């Protein structure tokens with residue numbers, strides 16, 4: 295995803311969900327008593343979710359690091375928010391083999407909104423999130439797509455002779471939980487596997503209504519990884535075919551020339567987890583105490 299300017303202005307559903315979740319979890323996050331919290335956000339994109347909804351929660355002396363795999367997104371956010379104190383943006387692939395030295399074990403909180411469904415190696419990403427948190431403990435708030443109709447549209451478009459050459463690797467861009475029969479259980483297990491003993495995972499069934507075909511097309515343009523692979527004079531035809539498939543899936547309401555709406559029913563993973571301080575792990579996770587640390591009270 296590299297269309298930073300387009301994404302900054304076409305991310306309604308992402309902003310809606312992030313604001314709701316942060317309002318809900320603001321008091322659950324374990325803020326430090328000295329107000330010197332360090333927070334890293336994974337997959338910050340163009341930055342307006344981080345700056346509009348996460349930043350206001352951080353204490354005045356807190357430090358904020360926005361990260362993204364896309365250098366275009368990082369460049370855009372760094373420029374756009376260059377005047378913000380104690381805030382910086384840097385490139386980070388959360389699925390990387392080894393965290394950059396300067397980030398490992400540095401953060402009290404890790405957040406991530408609408409990013410992890412782009413990461414096939416979810417376990418590796420969660421291991422990195424665990425290791426970004428300080429040894430003395432911290433917490434993470436993660437929200438991403440388990441499933442979304444956009445993935446079914448992609449799979450149909452890939453069968454079209456015209457689009458197939460640009461979409462051979464379509465599975466790479468489908469949420470790793472899209473086909474899961476129990477995404478909540480699957481993700482909970484991954485959190486356990488990487489060391490988060492205390493965690494809460496919800497799968498929320500949501501529906502977002504796109505008002506008008508242009509709104510939907512702009513949202514697709516902002517996130518679709520295949521458009522940048524094809525000549526720009528094919529983009530509108532791709533989007534028209536996208537819309538035709540959406541209509542064939544009965545996800546359209548209203549007439550073509552009037553108040554046309556498009557419904558997007560999706561499953562959102564909302565997960566909160568706490569990293570137990572290493573000294574506690576060393577003591578309490580050894581026999582006979584190992585069952586003491588289960589779940590969040």
Ligand SMILES: C[S@@+](CC[C@H](N)C(=O)[O-])C[C@H]1O[C@@H](n2cnc3c(N)ncnc32)[C@H](O)[C@@H]1O
Pocket residue numbers: 295296305308309312336337338339340341343361362363364367386387388389406407408409412413517
């Ligand atoms: C839909 S945007 C979400 C941006 C922002 N968090 C928001 O809620 O608006 C997803 C972002 O995740 C980034 N991303 C995708 N894969 C990533 C990875 N492996 N590591 C870090 N960022 C990644 C993309 O470049 C993109 O900027």
Ligand SMILES: CC(C)=CCC/C(C)=C/CC/C(C)=C/C(=O)O
Pocket residue numbers: 308408409439442443444447513514517540545556557558
């Ligand atoms: C009706 C329909 C198919 C709507 C899907 C529209 C859309 C652009 C979904 C985006 C899903 C996604 C991958 C979001 C993101 O990563 O921010």
